Amino acid sequence: MESTPILSGYGSYGTANPGYAPIAEGSPAMFAPPVCDFHGPSAPPASMFDTVPGYEGTVAGGEGGYLPPPMPSYPAPQPQPGPAQSNWNIPSITEDTAREAFSQYASSKCCYSSAPVKDGVITNMEAYNTYRYRLETFNESRTTEWSQQPYNGQPVDAYTQSPPGPWDIPAKAPTFFQDDKQVIKVPNTSSVKNCHTCLGMGRTPCNECAGVGNKICWVCNGAGNRSSGDRCHHCQGRGRVNCSHCHGQGSRECKTCKGKRQLLVFINLKVIWTNNLDDYIVEQSSGLHVVNLSKVSGQEMFRDAQYMVKTKVIFLWEYDISLHEMKIFGDVCETVGFSYQFLSSVVQVYPVMGFPDSNVVRAAERLVREHQARFSQTSRILQQRQTIELIPVTKVTYKWKGDSHIYFVYGNEFKVSADNYPATCCCTVM
Numbered sequence: 001m002e003s004t005p006i007l008s009g010y011g012s013y014g015t016a017n018p019g020y021a022p023i024a025e026g027s028p029a030m031f032a033p034p035v036c037d038f039h040g041p042s043a044p045p046a047s048m049f050d051t052v053p054g055y056e057g058t059v060a061g062g063e064g065g066y067l068p069p070p071m072p073s074y075p076a077p078q079p080q081p082g083p084a085q086s087n088w089n090i091p092s093i094t095e096d097t098a099r100e101a102f103s104q105y106a107s108s109k110c111c112y113s114s115a116p117v118k119d120g121v122i123t124n125m126e127a128y129n130t131y132r133y134r135l136e137t138f139n140e141s142r143t144t145e146w147s148q149q150p151y152n153g154q155p156v157d158a159y160t161q162s163p164p165g166p167w168d169i170p171a172k173a174p175t176f177f178q179d180d181k182q183v184i185k186v187p188n189t190s191s192v193k194n195c196h197t198c199l200g201m202g203r204t205p206c207n208e209c210a211g212v213g214n215k216i217c218w219v220c221n222g223a224g225n226r227s228s229g230d231r232c233h234h235c236q237g238r239g240r241v242n243c244s245h246c247h248g249q250g251s252r253e254c255k256t257c258k259g260k261r262q263l264l265v266f267i268n269l270k271v272i273w274t275n276n277l278d279d280y281i282v283e284q285s286s287g288l289h290v291v292n293l294s295k296v297s298g299q300e301m302f303r304d305a306q307y308m309v310k311t312k313v314i315f316l317w318e319y320d321i322s323l324h325e326m327k328i329f330g331d332v333c334e335t336v337g338f339s340y341q342f343l344s345s346v347v348q349v350y351p352v353m354g355f356p357d358s359n360v361v362r363a364a365e366r367l368v369r370e371h372q373a374r375f376s377q378t379s380r381i382l383q384q385r386q387t388i389e390l391i392p393v394t395k396v397t398y399k400w401k402g403d404s405h406i407y408f409v410y411g412n413e414f415k416v417s418a419d420n421y422p423a424t425c426c427c428t429v430m
Helices: 095-107 115-119 290-295 358-375
Strands: 121-150 180-185 191-194 203-205 214-216 240-242 251-253 262-281 299-307 310-320 325-330 338-343 380-400 403-410 415-417
Touching: 095 115, 095 121, 095 380, 095 403, 095 415, 115 380, 121 358, 262 290, 262 358, 290 403, 290 415, 358 380
Parallel strands: none
Antiparallel strands: 121 262, 121 380, 180 262, 191 262, 203 251, 214 240, 299 380, 310 325, 310 338, 380 403, 403 415
């Protein structure tokens, strides 16, 4: 039975019911076929994709980068500062609270004796106001990429009308300050193309048998008979057996188009929401390492949030027949016109004012400025939030066996840090 070539350049391969010529005794049944290097193109060629207005930089694989958001239609008004906060202090913890926190800390350590907790005498407690300023910027970024899927009769809408711009496509934002993403198919960009992997044939050469449909018999190693001289019953003396991967056809269904021969290509819009957070903790002179404070919470003393305001403006228009152009001439009239919705950029928080610690004020100004410069060029800032927490830190001095020692109690969780605990032992694992 004659074999049918699937692709030009690969010769004849893949017979549904291959026959094998008789062989001379003592000679190999068949020579091994050449190694098949066919893997298809690693990526679709650039010529496969049409030029779509507004999406000229779109490539396959999402390597086109983030798309800058449009400029706001009107200048954003300056944010107004919030009321100055008067009470920036919290009461110190009691001695009983400090001792209970110390007891829980010692009991959580397998090698710490409880003697300093029971017998130690607290001689001094000093409270430190340690502030943490936090700025969160919740932004939306957008990027596009060419995508494809096997064509099964899906609607084709390319060139029916101009597609909406990348920032004109509505997307439902998640809860503010929570990371999320959404993939949206861009309307009016879908078209049908021949599959680039199989060149529109629906099948590709089988890599396991190099496209010939058969492989060397593993029982007789292609000799056609056994060492005893008897004919090999596994391959019936042919020396080769049908390829189990392609079932003797020499080709397999194309993995790209799933045998459909054609692909629906279109542009996908990726919308990514990201919460960007930066902290600043004021250095305090208590001696407690600042890194410890990142693991605890404090009492929120100040909160301010600004978010994107959606505005609807009614534009009136008239069509000038002589000039063949449309004129927009106002925002108030008696005639029904058309409306646009846009998002203004009233999202920048106002740096903290009236705060007693100048380090926090300077940190707020710096971080607000940095976030605007970092995120406003490549994304749309939807909301900013700034908070100031007062993290309680208490330095406790106590005496035990005539020596003076210290530990720290910090955070709303009453965490304890005691680097030089005086009663530890060396545990030996048997």
